[in-house]
Amino acid sequence: MxxxxxxxxxxxxxxxxxxxxxxxxxxxxxxxxxxxxxxxxxxxxxxxxxxxxxxxxxEELFFDGHIPWVDGPATAVRARTPGVAPLTALHAHLTDRVGAYVRSLATPEGRSFAMTLEASPALRAHERELHHESINLLAEALLEAWQADGGVPPLASDPRTAASVTAAVWLAAVRTLVREQRLGLTESAGVSSADPEAGVAVARTVADQVLSGLVSAMSAPPERSVPPESRLRRTG
Known part of the structure; x- marks a missing residue:
């Protein structure tokens, strides 16, 4: 049987x-x-x-086998090594993802997939749906991780909102980096097939800098706002 x-x-x-x-x-x-x-x-x-x-x-047929990025960020957070902070694991995963995507654009299959996607409004709309699904999955994973670790996430008074905002902002940044690379193909730019690893290195560096900036911004204490009347008294 x-x-x-x-x-x-x-x-x-x-x-x-x-x-x-x-x-x-x-x-x-x-x-x-x-x-x-x-x-x-x-x-x-x-x-x-x-x-x-x-x-x-x-649309499902087109994307089948090409969307590990949907649940990849959430998986990276959940499967991180003990002792590694959720955002540290996420930072490493997303940097790798950008590098892998740029590397794929140096192949005929990757370029064909990207250009077909960019040429189709229906596919781009479906990609946006997948992107939102990825945000929701990552938000859930971050919330679980922060609650389990007992750590203090950004906006600690509202961890659920913190998780949702973090997932949305981080994945939006990566989506922008990836789409810029894809748009380069339609402008006859893109990754040089002669030295694709050079393009990969540049993309990874940019991704690392962007994500590091997000970490710094989230870690910085909020500025104290000064009421308008106080500013008037100081300048008057």
Whole structure:
């Protein structure tokens, strides 16, 4: 019985991989909007319903296998080495992510994926949805980590808000860095294939500086505000 189940699972995984690879090749060749589910089913030699059995939308098909970044930040916080602060683990993970993304843009597959994504409003909208999902997952992980460690997060009087704001700001910064690299491809810039590691090093340095700045800003004590009437008395 277990052999039969294993065989079915392998066949299911093989069919899913075939559909994904076929679809992504068609998207790269024709553009996302020009390809239909019928086109994908025909090229993969499967029924249309078989495609829907594995993927509910074309957007899901496009991104399948390309979105470890959605739960990656939350996983980095939860799986951090004992004694490592949540933001330290997050900082290291996001810096690595930016470097890996820039490295992928030096490959034909990575460039094709990025350019197809940037050319499609539907894909960019779906990417934004995935980005918000990543923020929510990271916020939950940060809140759990701060509560478990007994540490004092920023805005300590409201840890839940602190976690949500931190997740939103940090991931927005990284998304901006990543998208700038992607936009460079459409302007015939991008990463030099002759020395991709040089571009990776620069991107990692920029990411590290940006995230270090966020850490410093969150650690600094808030400035005391001076009432307007007090300022008037001082200058008058």
């Amino acid at each position: 277990s052999e039969v189940l294993d065989r079915r699972a392998r066949k299911k995984a093989q069919t899913r991989a075939l559909i994904r690879e076929t679809a992504q090749a068609l998207f790269a060749a024709r553009g996302f909007e020009a390809v239909t589910i019928v086109d994908i089913a025909t090229a993969a030699d499967v029924a249309v319903q078989t495609v829907f059995n594995h993927f509910s939308t074309k």
